[in-house]
């Protein structure tokens with residue numbers, strides 16, 4: 051069973067439809083409900099954008115610092131603060147920003163109706179009742195958070211990086227306005243966009259496949275190729291294509307599994323604190339033996355767009371750090387089995403995993 055986003059609008063200027071979506075929710079709920087806007091702090095001070103939300107005087111606009119990816123403690127802190135400011139359940143929660151902000155909106159929405167703490171729901175189908183109605187407005191493309199049934203959070207106490215995987219985590223509505231990605235820094239735009247490409251080459255390279263997932267994946271890869279082989283990956287047309295690729299890539303991954311890249315990327319995030327999307331690019335760049343064609347294509351795209359990757363990120367680490375990198379990679383049994391079969395540890399021995407990290 052796969053649940054998709056309830057409805058969407060796409061195209062330049064579609065942010066102007068957001069006030070109508072929000073007002074429809076106010077009417078549906080009745081009375082004078084508040085609306086919660088969780089907004090990437092990148093937009094703090096951008097009154098031109100904020101005025102287009104259609105917020106009313108007693109609505110809550112809470113900026114989310116996306117410097118670090120979400121943690122369970124951070125989500126609990128925001129939720130408690132919001133609870134203190136709400137009169138009642140809000141009519142809707144709007145997540146306006148990148149993957150971190152959208153994942154925060156999903157998690158807060160679930161916690162407002164389910165109670166408890168974020169860590170209680172890390173896993174599969176642990177959310178008991180539907181969260182607050184929620185609307186996604188992505189401002190960078192690639193992670194597919196606007197489409198998926200998870201919201202990734204790191205639990206500092208357990209070291210676990212896992213989301214609330216639930217049908218209740220899926221957004222009810224989505225606004226895809228490519229004008230919003232015009233101001234993203236080029237490197238970040240590339241790394242994040244490649245997340246969609248990587249999700250789908252991993253899904254297509256795996257053994258857990260289905261016809262719908264394959265169709266989503268193929269079109270995502272096709273759109274990413276058009277964007278990243280183009281002269282300007284950030285033209286208006288390319289930004290709209292990448293926004294659609296991000297959504298379709300999210301749909302693809304909701305019906306299948308990733309492969310070898312994401313586990314290595316998770317190791318980089320957990321042990322060295324690298325962000326998801328740049329970590330994916332660094333990982334793919336060292337995994338040419340598993341993805342030779344995609345590795346070559348990735349490098350051609352990087353060259354064409356004049357983007358560079360940091361090097362030597364795993365040079366001169368301690369024995370203990372390399373061992374933690376191994377553990378935080380091979381723990382991802384489902385995607386590694388998808389890519390390499392149940393016997394993946396005979397291929398990914400400790401020594402081989404460390405050698406791969408040393409190439410990064």
Ligand code: ZN
Nearest residue numbers: 193245249326
């Ligand atoms: Zn990803």
